[in-house]
Every structure is written in structure tokens, then in C-alpha cells.
Amino acid sequence: MITKIEDAIKESGEYLAGGTDYMDRLRHHLVNENAVDLNDLVGFNQIETANGKTHIGAMTTMLNVAQSPFIRDNYAGLADAAGGLATPQIRQVGTIGGNLTQATRCQYYRHPHLTCTKKGDATCGGRDGYHPYGVVFDNGGCVAPHPSSLGMALYAYNAEVEINGSEIRPISAIYGDGSDHHRDHLLGKNEIITKIILPAPTAEKATYFRSIARARAEWALVECTVRLILDGETIKQAFIAVGGVAAVPMRLPQVEAALAGKPAKEESFAEAAQLAAEGANPLPQTGYKVPLLVNTVEETLIRATG
Ligand SMILES: Cc1cc2nc3c(=O)[nH]c(=O)nc-3n(C[C@H](O)[C@H](O)[C@H](O)COP(=O)(O)OP(=O)(O)OC[C@H]3O[C@@H](n4cnc5c(N)ncnc54)[C@H](O)[C@@H]3O)c2cc1C
Numbered sequence: 001m002i003t004k005i006e007d008a009i010k011e012s013g014e015y016l017a018g019g020t021d022y023m024d025r026l027r028h029h030l031v032n033e034n035a036v037d038l039n040d041l042v043g044f045n046q047i048e049t050a051n052g053k054t055h056i057g058a059m060t061t062m063l064n065v066a067q068s069p070f071i072r073d074n075y076a077g078l079a080d081a082a083g084g085l086a087t088p089q090i091r092q093v094g095t096i097g098g099n100l101t102q103a104t105r106c107q108y109y110r111h112p113h114l115t116c117t118k119k120g121d122a123t124c125g126g127r128d129g130y131h132p133y134g135v136v137f138d139n140g141g142c143v144a145p146h147p148s149s150l151g152m153a154l155y156a157y158n159a160e161v162e163i164n165g166s167e168i169r170p171i172s173a174i175y176g177d178g179s180d181h182h183r184d185h186l187l188g189k190n191e192i193i194t195k196i197i198l199p200a201p202t203a204e205k206a207t208y209f210r211s212i213a214r215a216r217a218e219w220a221l222v223e224c225t226v227r228l229i230l231d232g233e234t235i236k237q238a239f240i241a242v243g244g245v246a247a248v249p250m251r252l253p254q255v256e257a258a259l260a261g262k263p264a265k266e267e268s269f270a271e272a273a274q275l276a277a278e279g280a281n282p283l284p285q286t287g288y289k290v291p292l293l294v295n296t297v298e299e300t301l302i303r304a305t306g
């Protein structure tokens with residue numbers, strides 16, 4: 001039984017948190033049975049504050065993130081994302097650390113007879129094959145969107161991640177620019193996420209919204225987290241992140257800039273959301289996601305302001 005992080009990091013490789021992704025990949029012979037079990041680690045499943053910031057232990061379940069009154073009151077965009085993804089059963093056992101480091105959902109990766117560079121094959125089957133769930137910002141590599149809804153939500157909070165109990169990195173450094181089409185994240189083999197660190201709470205309007213092919217038990221086609229800091233009726237600052245559209249989660253600085261100084265009204269939201277797809281270069285089967293991205297951002301803005 002491993003109870004200390006120092007002992008866990010001596011064992012390199014896969015880790016077992018909630019097991020909702022790891023066990024699926026074990027069944028498909030994509031990982032071996034030697035995962036290091038993180039479930040006995042002491043002190044990594046709490047939500048607490050320190051120096052004004054909020055610390056969420058990596059082993060905290062998504063259910064606890066979604067239902068924490070403190071997270072709901074102060075980080076509604078994260079709580080809504082945690083409460084809106086997957087299924088109640090997955091949220092009950094899946095952890096925030098496992099969510100950030102889960103592997104791609106691409107069926108070419110998960111199928112034993114299909115080719116995928118993330119499995120070590122020379123070619124990506126998805127690019128020239130079936131890819132209607134793929135990216136709309138194509139960087140020439142993997143065309144599967146990053147699967148982590150919470151990673152995306154944490155972009156909107158400029159969150160940080162604690163590794164191995166000491167080193168702190170910005171959430172964006174966990175994923176990089178998505179150009180490495182062999183990996184889903186950039187953590188090294190002996191690196192374990194131990195905490196997520198959120199900035200001090202701010203008075204804001206925030207939410208998460210997803211466009212999805214069925215009501216539940218599915219990854220989003222496009223998803224968005226919005227935070228708006230208001231000065232009366234005017235938008236002082238906007239933070240907007242989107243998922244389902246690129247190999248890594250994305251912020252939309254052009255939409256954020258267009259909203260700053262504008263009244264928090266539907267006309268401003270509609271106008272700014274048009275910029276969400278700037279630079280999009282969809283795949284043959286993902287053109288439909290371009291208007292979906294614009295509409296999802298607009299809808300999330302409307303919902304954030306109630
Ligand atoms: C039907 C269905 C729908 C889903 N929909 C969504 C969705 O919409 N959005 C979404 O984001 N997810 C979705 N998921 C995925 C689900 O959220 C993940 O499976 C879950 O978050 C993984 O967490 P876990 O604790 O079970 O991780 P595990 O399965 O235990 O581990 C997953 C991976 O993370 C690594 N790992 C785990 N913890 C750490 C850590 N602390 N540090 C470093 N590495 C670690 C492991 O090595 C392993 O490779 C869905 C899953 C299903 C089955």
C-alpha cells in the first residue's frame with residue numbers, strides 16, 4: 001500500500017486514481033497491469049484555502065468538486081463543468097487529477113486493429129478516416145480534440161497544477177500547444193498531479209455549457225467555460241475557454257478583448273461570439289462545428305449572466 005507521494009513517484013508509469021479511464025484502456029490492452037494505486041495516498045482529496053488561493057487535491061472526485069458549496073459559490077464555471085460531464089457514476093469515482101490526464105477518446109486509439117500515432121503506429125487513422133468528432137483548429141497532428149472538460153474549465157481560471165507535492169506549473173504547461181501528436185499531456189513518467197490551485201475568488205458571473213450529441217454519457221462536441229467580471233452593467237474582464245475543437249483546450253483572447261468595456265447584453269455577446277471561430281481550419285467532416293462553436297460561446301455568455 002503506497003501512502004506517501006515520495007513512494008508513489010519512485011514507481012514510473014501509469015497511475016490508478018478512480019480507474020474509469022485506466023480500466024477501459026487495460027481492457028483494450030493499451031496499458032499494462034502495473035499501475036501505481038494512488039487511492040491510499042494521504043491528504044490529496046481535500047478542498048482547502050491557503051494564502052487566499054484554493055487548493056483542490058488531485059484525488060478529489062468530480063462529484064465532490066461539483067457539489068462543494070465553496071466551489072459552487074466561488075468557481076461556478078468549474079463546478080458546472082464537473083457536474084455536467086460524463087455520468088453520475090463516473091463523477092462519483094473519477095478524480096480531478098485523472099480527468100486532466102485521461103487519454104484521448106479517439107476510436108482509432110482505443111481499437112486494437114486501427115492505427116494511431118499515440119499507440120506508437122506510424123500513421124494517424126483518424127485524419128484520413130472517420131473524424132466527425134474531430135478538431136476544427138487543425139495543427140497538422142492528432143485530429144482528436146482533447147477529452148478533458150475540467151482541463152478546459154481550468155484554462156478559464158488561469159489555474160495552476162502542483163506536481164509531486166512541490167513544483168507548480170500553469171495548467172497550459174500540462175498540455176502545451178498540442179503539436180506533440182504522440183501524447184495527451186506533457187507530464188513525465190514520474191510526475192503525479194497532487195493539487196489544482198485556483199486564484200483567489202473574485203465577484204463574477206460564470207458558467208459552463210456544452211453542445212452534445214446526446215443528453216449524457218458522452219463527451220461534448222463543443223464545450224465552453226465563461227467568466228465575466230462586471231462593473232455594474234459593463235464587462236470589465238472576460239475569460240473564455242473552449243474544448244472539443246483543438247488538440248488541447250483553448251482560450252479565446254479575441255472574444256475576451258471584444259467583450260471588455262461592452263455592456264453585458266445579448267447584442268454584445270452575439271457580436272463577440274462571431275470571433276470565436278477566427279483561424280478555424282476544419283477537417284472534411286468537422287465543418288459543422290464552426291457555427292456550433294460560435295453558437296456555444298454565445299449561449300454560454302447568455303447563461304453566465306442568467
Ligand atoms: C461515458 C463517459 C463519458 C465521459 N464524458 C466525459 C466528458 O464529457 N468530459 C470529460 O472530461 N471526461 C469525460 N469522461 C471521462 C472521465 O471523466 C474520466 O474517465 C475520468 O475523469 C478519469 O478520472 P479517474 O480518476 O477515473 O482516472 P483513472 O482512470 O484512474 O486514470 C486516468 C489516467 O490518468 C492518470 N492519472 C490519474 N491520476 C493522476 C494524477 N494525480 N497525476 C498524474 N496522472 C494521473 C493515470 O495514469 C491514467 O493514465 C467520460 C467517461 C465516460 C466513461
Ligand code: SF4
Nearest residue numbers: 106108116124126142
Ligand atoms: S493520432 Fe489522434 S486522431 Fe489520429 S488516430 Fe490517434 S488519437 Fe486518433
